[in-house]
Amino acid sequence: MRDYGYLVDFKAHSALCLEALQGGLILDTDLKPIAESPNGYGLHLVTNQVVSTIGTKIQFLSSEIVQDAAQLATNLSRPMTDIKYAAGIALAVAEAGLLHDSALAPIMERGSDCGFELLSATEEALDALWPAAQRESRNVKDGEVYTDTPFETHLHGTNFYLSAYERNCFYLEWPAITQENLEVHIFLCKTLDAMSNYLVPFHTPASAYGFGGQYSYGPSELYEALGDQVVELNQDEITEMLLATEDISELGMLGMALEESGEDEGEIAQQIAGLLWEIVDIEKNYSFRLAYGENTSDQSRKVEMSELQAQLRDVIAKGTPHSGLCEALSDAMDACIARADSHRTVSEMISSASEESADEGAGYEESPNRFFDCIWVIADGRHDLIVQDALEAFNADLEEVSEVAAKLPLDSGELVSQITIPVIERTNQCLALLRRIQLCLEAEKNA
Structure with missing residues (x-):
């Protein structure tokens, strides 16, 4: 009582405990402390128990206390965004045809406090060019399909970044190298080479870990x-x-x-x-490419690709077990042929914008292709030793790079139209075709 006597109101606390007992909040056995400490400390203990029990029966709903609590929380968590900066980015993307009045009008009604929503709408419009399904890696082990998402995007400054957090590997169930399959095998190698040249510069077995590979x-x-x-x-x-x-x-x-x-x-x-055996195998069986050199050009390669296209159509018309794969290769070759007349590599496109971009990101200028170096096509189970050796070299090569990303400009509608949108679309198209080729080969194996 010396320590707690001042806390005890005998009349009021007794009434509270009696009401709690009669109301069923406590039981007769809960009054035992009063008998053990009749000087008032026992009443103090029972009162504390009653108060705790009452507390468990009371629930405060924030939605009833504060109207529109969810919206208020959202507004409070919104980062402050400079409206001039956000409007400039949104305008460039709108001029390129990705943002329309129907999306911008409701945002602009907020007035000067709409910067965050403008940036969010801009990012969503750009992300729509590259669906999440084409950012995934996919691998099959013991019949189980494993997926991960090594590729992401983010907007920073006046640039939109395609970022890689690890490699995106396409493990191909390559047709057995037999005389019967040789033609299709060559089609596959040359189509992959054409795609890596005319779409985006991903790695084939030859370019990543073959003779002279990166x-x-x-x-x-x-x-x-x-x-x-x-x-x-x-x-x-x-x-x-x-x-x-x-x-x-x-x-x-x-x-x-x-x-x-x-x-x-x-x-x-x-x-x-x-x-050594694996690199010999790659050089002998996986290094079929289009013609390159001083006397070749995009036009001469277009002729070569058109000839391959005709041969693919002959195989498709025959209805062989490889027809599905050849259809995928034919569509990929179509995409390459369509770009041959006005071909610019992705590296050239990104580099051409680096001087005009206002946001200089450390490490990005020195190699625009770093992001695309993370796309690997692998002949599944065929070259395990040399793939592991190449992976160690790859990791060592990138260990000092702060972020592996392709930086695409958003400074003006012209740059967005001529560089940002085409690079994203080509990336999406290439990854979609690689996935289709991978699935066709799996279907052939399981047929």
């Missing part, structure tokens, strides 16, 4: 030294040849790196042989 430094050096000797050998025969090499360091940077790892010489030879 991420095959060590294996390419090895192939350059020994390619002629091993081109007709199998992996075991290559291993035997390597074991006969007196100094493994003579095999270039790859041999020296493996030697320094302290592994058994036989294991080193097997690893190198595996990489």
